[in-house]
Amino acid sequence: MTLYPTDRVALFIDGANLYSSVRALNADLDFKRMVESFRDRAVLTRAYYYTAVVEGEEFSPIRPLIDFLDYNGFRVVTKPVKRFTDAQGQTRTKGNMDIEIAVDMLELAPHIDHAILFSGDGDFRRLVEAVQARGVRVTVVSTLKVQPPHIADELRRQADDFIELAELVAEFGRPRSPATPPSVRTFSPEPET
Numbered sequence: 396m397t398l399y400p401t402d403r404v405a406l407f408i409d410g411a412n413l414y415s416s417v418r419a420l421n422a423d424l425d426f427k428r429m430v431e432s433f434r435d436r437a438v439l440t441r442a443y444y445y446t447a448v449v450e451g452e453e454f455s456p457i458r459p460l461i462d463f464l465d466y467n468g469f470r471v472v473t474k475p476v477k478r479f480t481d482a483q484g485q486t487r488t489k490g491n492m493d494i495e496i497a498v499d500m501l502e503l504a505p506h507i508d509h510a511i512l513f514s515g516d517g518d519f520r521r522l523v524e525a526v527q528a529r530g531v532r533v534t535v536v537s538t539l540k541v542q543p544p545h546i547a548d549e550l551r552r553q554a555d556d557f558i559e560l561a562e563l564v565a566e567f568g569r570p571r572s573p574a575t576p577p578s579v580r581t582f583s584p585e586p587e588t
Contacts, residue, residue, distance in 0.1 A: 396511075396534050396556045402437040403507045406430070407496050409514035410446035410457075412537075412545070416515065416560050419541040422568040427467050429567040433511075440507050442469045443499055447476045447490020472499070497522045504529040511536060512554075517547025524553055536560055 398404065417424050426444075433439050444464050449455055465471045476490040493516065500510055504526050512519060515537030523533045535554040537546035540561045551557050 396558050398433075398437040398509065400437060402509045403440045404433060404437040404509045404511060405440045405500075405503050405507045406433065406442040407500055407510060407512045407514075408442070408444045409492060409496060409512075409516065410444055411490065411492070412514040412516055413560075416538050416541070416545040417564065417568070419545060420538060420561055420564055422564040424564060424568045426464060426469070426567075429563065430468060432567070437509070441503060443472060443496075444469045445472045445492035445496055447488075447492060448473045449488075450475045493518055500526055501529075504531050507531055509534065511558075513537070515544070515546035515550060517550050520547070520549045520553045523550065527553075527555065532556070534558055536563065 413424075430439065430442050433442070444461075446457060446461065448457055448461070461471050461473065472492065472495050474490070474492065474495070476488045478486060478488050481487050496512075496514070496519070500512070500522060504510070509532045510526055511534045512523065513536045515535070519535075523535070526533055532555045533553075534556040535546065535550055536558045537551075538544065538560040539546060540559065545560075546557070
């Protein structure tokens, strides 16, 4: 990925999607170091983190991460997890943040030169195309290093650039240790969606 010092950059992090990919790579990601690196290499306009939260629980494992990100320069966008019963009678949860990401990226497009989307969800292909039509370069961050790959082929082809998440983990992460509980500086659990 090429970043120019004068590029106005925005990060759009699909929390559940990124968590799933980082977990598949058996690693933790240090968000603070990562965002500082983007600030050093370009003009970081915004860093968004999107996640669904379970409301009404005494303790939420995602809350420390949300608080940490909020205090360290991220705009955290949340919405409540929805619970529903499927056709087999199983209780399921849903916390899709695709619309929130799309609206924010389209609204910010006139004010940035480069959007970096942390998601492999193929549903974002049309969004990437629309943002590119407004003159914004789009880089997608996900991984091909796990089976199955966590990046949709159509999204990777549409993006101007693709960053292999394993490379970011090598730079801003560390192997996940089962004996060490995750800290707020590293990746924390996301609700299953």
